[in-house]
Amino acid sequence: MKKVWLIALTMCLFTAQLHAAPAASVPRAGLEEKVIEHTLKNGMKLLMVERHTSPTVSAWIRFRVGSVDERSDERGIAHLLEHMLFKGTTTLGTKDYAAEKPILDRIEQTAQQLMAEKAKRETADKLRIAALEKQLAGLEADASKYVIKDEFFELYAKNGGTGYNAFTSRDGTTYLISLPSNKLELWAAIESDRMQNAVLREFYTERAVVMEERRRSYDADPESKLWETFVASAYLAHPYGQPTIGWMADIENLSRSKAEQFFHSYYTPNNSIVAIVGDINPAATIALVERYFAAIPPGKLVAPVSAEEPKQGGERRIELVAESEPTLIMGFHKPAINAPDDYVLDVISMILGNGRTSRFHKNLVVEKQLATDVGVFDAPGSRYPGLFVIYSNPRAPHSVKEVEDAVLAELDQLKNEPVAERDLQRILNKIEFEESRRMGTNGGLARNLTEYEATAGNWRYMIEYRRKVASITPADIQRVARQYFTRENRMVGFITKKGADLK
């Protein structure tokens, strides 16, 4: 379960590292005093923290648009667009945009004709498909004469930029870089250009790259495939169920026109949050950001998703038969990030799955030895109601069923017996430690600031977190466990090994 483990770790770190408290003898400025906020007239939000530990700076841009905001014919576009935004602008990544543009337009026409013909499936004209494919390849070769490959990357790299990357989730899309602190203007110049003038050149080759990414991340890895199927099965109506990367047929039918439309609709300053953390002078940084970004006109805000997931009326069980040892995933629907019960579920998540003193580790791994690992995390997003997820690798000869029963027994215990005060205190101590630790890296801080500003609506979620957790009582935990850990609200997914006794 390495893949899911990774997700689990990431999510856990996030939920675990929320809040603030000056307990040390030397008074140190906490997050609250260190974050400087500035909102541009066009709605772009800037968050800054000054840290002079090294002469470096991390700059993250988060757009409040993710795969949850896609229509059904756009599935996969948020992620594919993220790849495409590394391809340059009207002035970068090209030797002569005026000459390149007509060829790009013909590529788009040809690709759309090709997709339309292929969509006819059995009645498609094979000769026409072959001719269009040949034409497309020829045009792409023509266009490539004008391309300066990956010029953004080259510019950042030669200036010492590291960690240049981006990621897309259900909830949002983030672009990140770390630079020597004297080079921050390079970031402002490139990113402001990208926000306004991106050119999605080399689109159809990159679409093939994303198909390989899909094969690598999901198709050829049984645990990830189970995970994708599990989440899709948990949502009948809400787009949280769609995989961010898109199903293979979705990707095959994405076009540059669709990606451009998505880009122009959503990549606007008022849908963006910027965090700049490190060796900066905040006043000079505000001036820099104003200089490069202020002229970008605002657009429409991303509209909330109107779909609502109907209440699950009974257990849903998902099986994947694969060339793989058994794995169990269990999930319960839960509310979105700011709901009071979500804090209680965070505490339950730590009691059950955080560290060697957690109940799952002590009881299932060490005492009963039914599993090699049992973990708990939140998925697939936090802007909308998500899932409380438990995953485990059973240890042979113990079965998925044995682990499932043992997990359910632990959940029952939470309903029936109040947790000890020491367990709650340990969690508060851990949160206090994470409050200090998270201040220790530019990138980590930039990540948390953009993530919580986007999903919880305000980065101060992190500051208020410990106070909210501190007010949770053992009775709250029992009530929430009884309310959410029910059969009607339960998803169960598992891998059955291929070749086992299947009937």
Place this chain on the structure above:
Amino acid sequence: MKRLIISILILTAFVATSFAADSGRANPRSMNFPPLRFDIPKAERVVLECGMPVYLLRDPELPIINISAMVRTGSVYEPASLSGLASLTGSVMRSGGAGGLAPERMDDELEFMASSVESGIGSDMGTVSLTSLTRNFSPTLKIFADVLLRPDFSEKRVDIARKHLIEGLRRQNDDPKEIAGREIGRAVYAGHPLGNVATPETANAITRQGMLDFHRRFFRVDNMILAVSGDFDRAAMLRELNAVFGKPAALPATVLPDIPQPAPVFAAEVIYGNKEVNQTVIRMGHLGVTKESPDLYALRILDYILGGSFTSRLTMEIRTNQGLAYNVGSHFDIGRRFTGSFIAETETKAESTAKAITLMKEIIAGMTREPVTDQELNAAREYIINSFMFGFTSPASIVTQRARLEYYGYAPDYLETYRDNISRVTKEDVLAAARRHLKPEAFKLVVVGDAAKFDKPLASFGSVHELDLKPKPETGK
């Protein structure tokens, strides 16, 4: 202002007049930047009363202390018949209790303080690490020292660790990438301890006594280096460290057995593992160099140009131009004690397997035929030199880096001369290094996927040895 008391010199980061043009917005292609000089932060080296070297760097930014102990040991010292012993010893040192403190009590004490102590043993180093809030440092240090020097190896925890290893082995063929990664390592280091892998037989042969003996051989105060950073008072820290580590060991000094270098054998091989998947995992490579190689800096440059960046030759052609893969790259893993390796990797749909293999070999071979371009050389040099400071962004990374260099016996001025050495590399140096160290005709080629769907039979790359990926009959308990 909580500036580190270290030698970072920053010349005004923002010069309000440095941009041209009326808009005040500069062109990224021709931008100028205010100068920034980066001097490598220094850590203090102190020797404890017991003889243990300690690197210290105080930084009160966060109320946290980090310690890392590097211990001269490794899985290279375990017999092939006990593969997995070092790794299990490393894990049970922490999970099995220490200094008379039972495992459950240790977990409870540490986690209640939000402290952590973790241990592990890799191929050529053992590590025990500590992280704690400053106010919980002393009780955490005591547990750290016990885990390091006095682990109890609870029989029950030994048994659990062994069972987990065996369960891991049952699962080791689930993910095609994991199979390919393991098999390329075995093929490149065949006949050397670095090529050994655990099996259910070796796992079942590992005992508590074996762990105790392995631990006692290596985990001694005269066989390790400490790296200490964070929010502490220097004198108090040294007092506490001297108190827990005591006087020099009475026993004769540890003598590590001599492990020979892997035999420099370069012979092509094609290894195939069958999985019914739509994407093939491809790994190819052979032995590389040690850090003593005079080609070290040329190989760093070569790495960046060939397969170590987003604009490398492999990524540019196979991903960006041809859309054949999401992940493609190559890397000279420089050997710190033992000869390192050169490995190239990608994954591509089953139908383009042979095409991708052929392209990769061709692109790699290209490095041995013509010098790289000036543009490639400059891009690589500038990236390596300008991003150098990112190796030193936290006090913990600075002290750990220093301790590691001493551990592996690097020249004392290695870091200080690194950027100059990179800047001196020429195109001719890169070509000569490529010719000496890249042998595509002698690659071990590992391919995991569904051969029935490949574009060409694998046999076109040489005679194929097929892996047995079927589960063995149960031997675990």
